Amino acid sequence: MPTLRVCSLYPELMNIYADRGNIAVLRARCEWRGLGFEHAAASLGAPLDPDAHDLFYMGGGQDRDQIAVAHDMAATKREALHAAAGRGAVVLAVCGGYQLLGHSYELGGDELPGVGLVDLRTVREPGPRLIGNCAIEADLGTGSRVIAGFENHGGRTHLGPEERPLGRVLAGHGNNGSDGFEGVHRDNVIGTYLHGPLLPKNIWLADHLIELALGVELEPLADQQFEDGAHASARRAAGVQARLN
Amino acid sequence: MYRLARPLARLVRAASRRLGRTGGTTAPGRLLLRLSPGALDRMAHDLDEGSLLVSATNGKTTTSAMLAACLERAGRPVVHNRAGSNMARGVATALLDADRGAGQLGLFEVDEAWLPGVAEQINPRLLLLSNLFRDQLDRYGELELLADRWAELVERLDGSARFVLNADDPLIADLGRGRDGVTYFGVEDDSQALPGMQHAADSKHCRNCGHAYTYEAIYLGHMGRYRCPNCGRERPAPQVAATRVALDGMTGSELDLRTPQGKLSVRLPLPGLYNAYNAVAAAATALELGVPLATVGEALEGFSGAFGRVETIPIGGRRVSILLVKNPAGANEVLRTLTLEAGRLDLWLALNDRIADGRDVSWIWDADFEVLAGRVRRATCSGTRAEEMALRLKYAGIDAELVVERDLERSLDQAVATATGERLYALPTYTALLELRDLLARRGLAKRWSE
Structure with missing residues (x-):
């Protein structure tokens, strides 16, 4: 059986909204199916082997940590991430990690470098932080589905003209609170403001990412009562009851 | 304004106490601060010892x-x-006694x-x-x-x-x-x-x-x-x-x-x-x-505990120990304490996402529920985000019977009725604790809490 090899980027710094929930879900769902699971970490200064992992994960951090991470990532991991994405590895970047996927991120008057994996910029605009439950409608090639979660960001993200968002905002703010879109999606690279434990709330997405990363089709698992319930709960919190899938 | 506002706030407090309203700890202070924004400073001056x-x-x-x-x-x-x-209005309410x-x-x-x-x-x-x-x-x-x-x-x-x-x-x-x-x-x-x-x-x-x-x-x-x-x-x-x-x-x-x-x-x-x-x-x-x-x-x-922080209340023939959980560090300490108990435990967890709890329930994935793997007999999950609590326990490897019932009162009664041990451990978030407290007061099992 194949093994899902996951690499968390800066997990000890970029974990502010309980990002480890995503890793716990990927691990359990692989193990329950008899798939192997390996979890590695690459932090400040560490080199990154683009071929050693099938899925790269990056969460959000405090501003101070994010500054250190932005510079380190541009200096030590940019090329490897481009190579990994280029060969079809999955990149899931959430919250602060999402902001650093683009060209630049404006923080406290400074412009932090991004890795330029996708064409987007994150800037500061007048107005409050964008905080709250959020639900979006996304099509990752398997039909329209809902992703529900929680967003909390000061930056406003604007996609370049050729870039596709992850989804359309059904409830909440999304990328910038104005254009009605959320996240970014190019090939197997996904960025989103739905932060922290996003996969526990959207198990379908967890399974889909495993399929993409391994190039396999998975059988559904039996007894998904709590997984379905958690998804319904997150949607209910965002005010988007089940009407799509 | 202060000279009028303070006695008025005192009246409101006396009235809400008589009615047994739980809002008696904030409403009088809120009124007072609205009528007299400098009231905290003035009342604090009446405290001889600072x-x-x-x-x-x-x-x-x-x-x-x-x-x-x-x-x-x-x-x-x-x-x-x-x-x-413990926000300004709560401090103002307490200061009415200065x-x-x-x-x-x-x-x-x-x-x-x-x-x-x-x-x-x-x-x-x-x-x-x-x-x-x-x-x-x-x-x-x-x-x-x-x-x-x-x-x-x-x-x-x-x-x-x-x-x-x-x-x-x-x-x-x-x-x-x-x-x-x-x-x-x-x-x-x-x-x-x-x-x-x-x-x-x-x-x-x-x-x-x-x-x-x-x-x-x-x-x-x-x-x-x-x-x-x-x-x-x-x-x-x-x-x-x-x-x-x-x-x-x-x-x-x-x-x-x-x-x-x-x-x-x-x-x-x-x-x-x-x-x-x-x-x-x-x-x-x-x-x-x-x-x-x-x-x-x-x-x-001689200390007997504070409101909802390690209280034990008899309900339906069982001792229900109430342990507030509201963030990862606090929850981890409660979980660590539970691991010191003997045998398999009956738990009731109530996860709410109201403003005073924090609307974001992501934090449950930061708390180390894994330490309870193999130590739980049955866990009843309640509150506005009950299903997400149950999912958290499932992925923590808690091999217990997991029950979801969002309604707080029904879930508590179920948990009490189906527990087998002498004790049921109740882990509510902050607003769930307030609901629980009101519920117990209605049943005459706990006194209403007022200043």
């Missing part, structure tokens, strides 16, 4: 209640927001984010700051920003107030560096050290130089005996320390304290290392305020 403010992410209510017990036993009249209503000439001391626990604003008006003579952990990021923002605001506050109060600070929490210890008038407290018993850093630990980096701390011992979250290998900054030596902590499950713990006034051994009737920390903090502050050492010991031994 005021002290207590803040922390975890343990505010319990620590303040312990401190109140010490002061009251020493015969010192205290004005205290004892139900834990009475010039009565020799009162104000003792107010204050919400972390409200602390600078409340301190601005009340001008405390002493500030007790215990810990900062990640909590409700949607409401408080990042921990580092909160720590910055506290640092500004301490700077502003330097010279006019004294400080009692936790040496073991690097964020708190930093507040007192280079200042006079600081008393540090801490724990010095390596039998309580954790094998490694918990996942939810914050502030693992030196605020002076940014380098990662090394820990000789980690007691709780990021609290412990730390040192920066780069710039040499290290945990300050505490004047008041628990040199021995022996935990005895839900029944309590034994503490040996070293203080400038001598040694003290205490049997604390509250479980967990987190309550030992609360007791050391309260003892350090009480001693600072001139309470005799023996009186501190008596007050702590």
Whole structure:
């Protein structure tokens, strides 16, 4: 059986909204199916082997940590991430990690470098932080589905003209609170403001990412009562009851 | 306006108490502050002995209640927001009891984010700051920003107030560096050290130089005996320390304290290392305020707990132990305490996402529910986000019967009826605790809580 090899980027710094929930879900769902699971970490200064992992994960951090991470990532991991994405590895970047996927991120008057994996910029605009439950409608090639979660960001993200968002905002703010879109999606690279434990709330997405990363089709698992319930709960919190899938 | 507003607020409070409304701890203060925005300052002036403010992410209510017990036993009249209503309006409501000439001391626990604003008006003579952990990021923002605001506050109060600070929490210890008038407290018993850093630990980096701390011992979250290998900054030596902590499950713990006034051994009737920390903090502050050492010991031994923090209430023939959980660090301590209990446990967990809980329930994935794997018989999950709690337990490897029932009352009755042991452990978030309290009061099982 194949093994899902996951690499968390800066997990000890970029974990502010309980990002480890995503890793716990990927691990359990692989193990329950008899798939192997390996979890590695690459932090400040560490080199990154683009071929050693099938899925790269990056969460959000405090501003101070994010500054250190932005510079380190541009200096030590940019090329490897481009190579990994280029060969079809999955990149899931959430919250602060999402902001650093683009060209630049404006923080406290400074412009932090991004890795330029996708064409987007994150800037500061007048107005409050964008905080709250959020639900979006996304099509990752398997039909329209809902992703529900929680967003909390000061930056406003604007996609370049050729870039596709992850989804359309059904409830909440999304990328910038104005254009009605959320996240970014190019090939197997996904960025989103739905932060922290996003996969526990959207198990379908967890399974889909495993399929993409391994190039396999998975059988559904039996007894998904709590997984379905958690998804319904997150949607209910965002005010988007089940009407799509 | 103040002259009219204050008696009016008192009337509102008397009326709401008569009606048995739980809002009696905030509504009068809210009214008063609306009519007379400077009322906090004016009322605080009526406190002959001045005021002290207590803040922390975890343990505010319990620590303040312990401190109140010490002061009251020493015969010192205290004005205290004892139900834990800790924003400006709650402090204002408590201050309605301020009475010039009565020799009162104000003792107010204050919400972390409200602390600078409340301190601005009340001008405390002493500030007790215990810990900062990640909590409700949607409401408080990042921990580092909160720590910055506290640092500004301490700077502003330097010279006019004294400080009692936790040496073991690097964020708190930093507040007192280079200042006079600081008393540090801490724990010095390596039998309580954790094998490694918990996942939810914050502030693992030196605020002076940014380098990662090394820990000789980690007691709780990021609290412990730390040192920066780069710039040499290290945990300050505490004047008041628990040199021995022996935990005895839900029944309590034994503490040996070293203080400038001598040694003290205490049997604390509250479980967990987190309550030992609360007791050391309260003892350090009480001693600072001139309470005799023996009186501190008596007050702590006779302490009966604060609102919803380790209460045990008989329901349907079972003892229901209520343990508030509201953020990863606090939840981890409750979970660690539960692992000390014998046998497989019956749990009732109520996860709410109301504003006072934090709308974001992500934090449950930061708490180490994994420590209960193999230790739970049945877990009933309730509250507005019940299903997500159940999912968390499933992925923590809790091989127990998991039941979801969002309705609080029905779920509690189910949990009580299906429990097999003598005890049911109830873990509500903050607003679920308030609902639970109201429910128990309606059934005559607990008294209504008012100031």
